[in-house]
Amino acid sequence: MRTRFAVVLLLLMAAPAAMAVQPVLVIHGGAGVVRSSLTPTEEAAARAALVRALEAGHRELAAGRPALDAVTAAITVLEDDPHFNAGKGAVFTHEGKNELDAAVMDGVTRRAGSVAGVQRVRNPALLARTVMEKSGHVMMVGAGAEAFAREQGVELVDPAYFRTEKRWQQLQKALREEAAGQAHTDLETAKHFGTVGAVALDQKGHLAAGTSTGGMTNKRYGRVGDAPIIGAGTYADAGCAVSGTGWGEFYLRTVAAHDICARMAYLNESPQQAGEAVINQVIPQLGGDGGAIVLRADGALAMPFNTEGMYRGWMGADGVAHVAVFAEETLPRPAPQATAEAR
Ligand code: ASP
Numbered sequence: 001m002r003t004r005f006a007v008v009l010l011l012l013m014a015a016p017a018a019m020a021v022q023p024v025l026v027i028h029g030g031a032g033v034v035r036s037s038l039t040p041t042e043e044a045a046a047r048a049a050l051v052r053a054l055e056a057g058h059r060e061l062a063a064g065r066p067a068l069d070a071v072t073a074a075i076t077v078l079e080d081d082p083h084f085n086a087g088k089g090a091v092f093t094h095e096g097k098n099e100l101d102a103a104v105m106d107g108v109t110r111r112a113g114s115v116a117g118v119q120r121v122r123n124p125a126l127l128a129r130t131v132m133e134k135s136g137h138v139m140m141v142g143a144g145a146e147a148f149a150r151e152q153g154v155e156l157v158d159p160a161y162f163r164t165e166k167r168w169q170q171l172q173k174a175l176r177e178e179a180a181g182q183a184h185t186d187l188e189t190a191k192h193f194g195t196v197g198a199v200a201l202d203q204k205g206h207l208a209a210g211t212s213t214g215g216m217t218n219k220r221y222g223r224v225g226d227a228p229i230i231g232a233g234t235y236a237d238a239g240c241a242v243s244g245t246g247w248g249e250f251y252l253r254t255v256a257a258h259d260i261c262a263r264m265a266y267l268n269e270s271p272q273q274a275g276e277a278v279i280n281q282v283i284p285q286l287g288g289d290g291g292a293i294v295l296r297a298d299g300a301l302a303m304p305f306n307t308e309g310m311y312r313g314w315m316g317a318d319g320v321a322h323v324a325v326f327a328e329e330t331l332p333r334p335a336p337q338a339t340a341e342a343r
Pocket of ligand 1: 031085193214226
């Protein structure tokens with residue numbers, strides 16, 4: 001009897017520690033960072049924005065709110081910041097417009113929402129979330145998505161809001177290269193850079209993912225990339241969350257985000273192994289490039305990429321922002337936790 005009492009007491013004492021999930025937030029501000037096209041002031045501003053995004057998302061997690069709240073809070077900060085190719089500061093299409101794509105996904109329920117080709121929505125990730133929560137659909141495009149935004153009270157802005165001089169000049173350069181025949185295909189002049197994304201693990205052990213982008217400079221014909229396509233640029237389930245950034249056509253063709261999670265589930269690969277396999281082997285073998293952020297339900301994370309740099313960072317329970325831009329910078333990793341299944 002006394003032994004049984006002692007066992008119960010021990011279990012009760014151990015329970016809170018075993019149950020507690022240390023929240024983790026991982027973000028990216030896009031692969032394809034080229035050192036030579038970044039001034040020290042721009043680099044410092046982008047790093048500061050990453051820290052602010054981590055703080056905004058972490059605040060949600062620390063307050064016990066769902067992973068999706070952290071994802072949208074972090075992405076909103078980056079969409080509002082002109083240094084990233086999402087929301088304000090998005091790249092221009094061939095016709096000189098900004099057409100924005102975004103998606104969010106909730107891991108445990110596998111509910112998802114996405115929008116593509118919107119031109120007036122200040123924060124496309126928030127509209128993607130509204131699609132998920134307030135419609136029976138997963139994906140809406142163009143004018144229809146904007147009509148839904150208006151109905152739901154999601155903030156709309158004049159298209160001029162998104163314009164930055166730097167992005168405009170990038171389009172002019174791409175158009176000149178195209179005219180000079182320096183590229184063999186439209187896609188070769190369509191440079192990718194600065195997409196934003198977030199993946200989060202909340203105190204309940206639930207994961208979520210989100211991605212937002214202006215796509216690729218000089219895109220045309222209503223081109224849509226991987227970011228708003230569930231499974232390609234954005235994916236989350238109970239065990240894994242991924243947001244990708246890179247040459248979207250290759251992420252679409254390889255269903256990259258889902259493939260990373262599938263490798264983790266079926267092959268028992270770690271986030272690092274699965275991320276490296278898809279981002280640094282499968283995609284480059286086909287001719288693509290880019291990066292991704294990967295988070296597992298035990299807080300293990302990976303940030304593989306194969307470009308000169310990728311804006312990236314993470315924040316764990318201690319609230320310390322870890323941020324990096326270039327390939328040679330290394331970041332510490334969070335301590336492993338018990339997985340949801342183990343709890
Ligand atoms: N993946 C995005 C797209 O293809 C671009 C990027 O990540 O920079 O639309």
